[in-house]
């Protein structure tokens with residue numbers, strides 16, 4: 001199985017997934033990093049681990065479909081089976097989602113459906129929730145919406161800042177994402193409607 005990881009930022013999940021793979025948590029090739037930000041720290045991480053990088057920016061294209069088609073073509077060329085979104089800051093178009101139906105995963109730093117969007121950790125903290133967490137889900141055409149695979153709760157402490165909460169959330173993410181990838185590879189995820197059963 002060939003995996004493409006999509007990331008635009010720090011890449012701590014990218015590293016956690018590569019390390020889990022190296023440690024034998026699951027068997028698959030991390031074949032490609034797709035990145036839309038030339039300044040992202042994840043690029044150096046991919047270089048360090050010898051993962052091929054496909055850097056592509058939407059501004060080079062006139063429309064969303066053109067961009068999606070080029071990425072799609074590359075994924076097909078590289079025989080990618082599974083797409084793993086790890087802090088990729090662009091919403092995938094429907095052409096893309098349809099082509100990889102039920103084969104795109106995303107991780108979100110809250111307990112969905114609460115606090116969707118790019119600032120989930122800060123939004124949860126500001127709202128005053130006492131428990132937040134991490135969600136890994138399949139991607140559909142709406143943002144942070146597809147069938148939920150696994151979730152794990154994280155307690156919010158009185159003295160938490162966005163940074164301290166983010167640190168604990170990331171720690172959970174780095175465990176949860178490789179586990180979901182393992183379950184996917186083993187064929188243990190069964191989707192009925194929008195409910196995912198781990199078999």
Ligand code: GRF
Pocket residue numbers: 007009010011012013014086087088107108109170173
């Ligand atoms: C993570 O918090 C993830 O939940 C969200 O983006 C962040 C990416 O962090 N989707 P990193 O780049 O993997 O460190």
